[in-house]
Amino acid sequence: MNTSKRLIAGMVCMLVIMLLSGCADRVEPGELLVVTAVGVTKGEKGRYHFYFEGINPSEFTETKRQNISNSFVFDNEADALSGAIAIISQEIPLKPEFSHMQLIAIDKQLLEKGDYDYLDFADRFDQIRNTLTLVAVNGDELGHIFATTTPSLTIPSFGILRQLNELHNSVGGNYPTSLLQFMKNLTESGHNPTLPYVQIQNPDKKAESIDYAKQLNKQTKINLKSIAVFKEEKLVGELKNLQARDAVVLQGLGRNTLYNYNCGPNKFVSIALQFASVNKKVTYKQDKPVLKVYMHAAGTINSIQCANYFNGKSEDYNRINKEIDKSIKQDLMETLTTVQQKYKSDIFGFGEALRISNYKKFKQVKDRWDEEFSRAEVEVEVKINVQRSGIRGEPFTNRIKNKKY
Structure with a gap:
């Protein structure tokens, strides 16, 4: 048997031994x-x-x-x-x-x-x-x-x-x-x-x-x-509760987030947001930091409790988009302000945004960034595109008020 055949035979034997042996550390x-x-x-x-x-x-x-x-x-x-x-x-x-x-x-x-x-x-x-x-x-x-x-x-x-x-x-x-x-x-x-x-x-x-x-x-x-x-x-x-929800959104981690706003006395419109995108930017204006939030999302109507508020027309969607924009902007502003004033802690990652966009400025303020965050101005821009209303166009409350027969 030549050298190559011996080598192949040895490798086959080793493979058989490995396959038939149990695990040593089993x-x-x-x-x-x-x-x-x-x-x-x-x-x-x-x-x-x-x-x-x-x-x-x-x-x-x-x-x-x-x-x-x-x-x-x-x-x-x-x-x-x-x-x-x-x-x-x-x-x-x-x-x-x-x-x-x-x-x-x-x-x-x-x-x-x-x-x-x-x-x-x-x-x-x-x-x-x-x-x-x-x-x-x-x-x-x-x-x-x-x-x-x-x-x-x-x-x-x-x-x-x-x-x-x-x-x-x-x-x-x-x-x-x-x-x-x-x-x-x-x-x-x-x-x-x-x-x-x-x-x-x-x-x-x-x-x-x-x-x-x-x-x-x-x-x-x-x-x-x-x-x-x-x-x-x-x-x-x-x-x-709701401030915790807003904190998740501001961190860019929101998913299928629910928001409600008033359409009448103790009555609400509920919107579910999907595909939310939140971008953060930090600029300085006369040595004062400005925190900017840009939120864009697509939404679906979950429920409407007010009769004759929505009929499925384009102008109804436009009105809902404007009202939900205003409501979410107010919620995000309140949560941001609470964290700024009460905790003075940047849990949203504005400092990270500054580090990426302007590293030179970030190096100057990184050791006191929470102080900078707490004294910053806040600007929030919200743009929601409510596109669907589930499997119904006209709400159930409309059909109660406007009986056809």
Whole structure:
């Protein structure tokens, strides 16, 4: 056998050995502890108190299912996240797996102090994805949040994430902030970070059971309608409800956002905005910064509560476009002014816009940009093109008032 044939035969043997051999580092599902979420608050014995949400892998296997909880919560105290993970191996006879972790919940008291030392391990550890979502919570509620079930989702962190994504995708509500984005905003000038603020309404021990998820009338609920506002590295307050919606829009993250305006006494027109584009620009006028916002969007009429207000004609669309332009402009101006005066923090990224358009000027003011932001003039231009009215032209209220027979 010549040299080339020997080489080919050796390669074939090696390939067969590789294909027929088992994985050297194989771990059976029953031996894994799949960690899906981590919560952190101030500790008493250690520097931090960590909460871990883990999955029962056997509950997702038909042959091994015992009809017990799909997830469970355990906690310990340590000076660092790596130390808390080491304690897990001593307390639970399973191998911790973090590659499927999707949520980190941080006590607002730590955020108010600008304490992020526990995140350094998350940034370095190769199993933890930097696309996971960060949320702010009240530390006293951490245990309840990680144990409160929701309909069809008995893994609490999955319920929070699905609710957060649905809120954003369906009505333009709170935006799920990733670990990567949060760290980027903390380590770069010109755009202070924000986080979704998770709060629990009417916490109850009964809500921490599988049977509670089957009940029709649930008093314990997760509220995701607030945004935690940061100035530099510290949490300084929150924006709630409609102002939180406007903050998402001003950050250029709005999607299917709902806006209402009055068409009569206690009656409203509701518009859903799609394809929203928000551009920001910063100029200086006599050494005073001017923040300019240009918002353009297409919209659809969701509902009209006033009779004879809309008949589907072009002039009706023109009137609605002008009125919704005026209403949204006022809302955005109020939210911008609130953040300027109350928090003095650029959470919208005007500093980033200045850095891109005029880096020389940005270098001069970047160390005091929040001060510049707080004293700036604000100009908002809104142009909405309402194009459709659903599957109906004439509103239902018109047909009640104007009976044909």
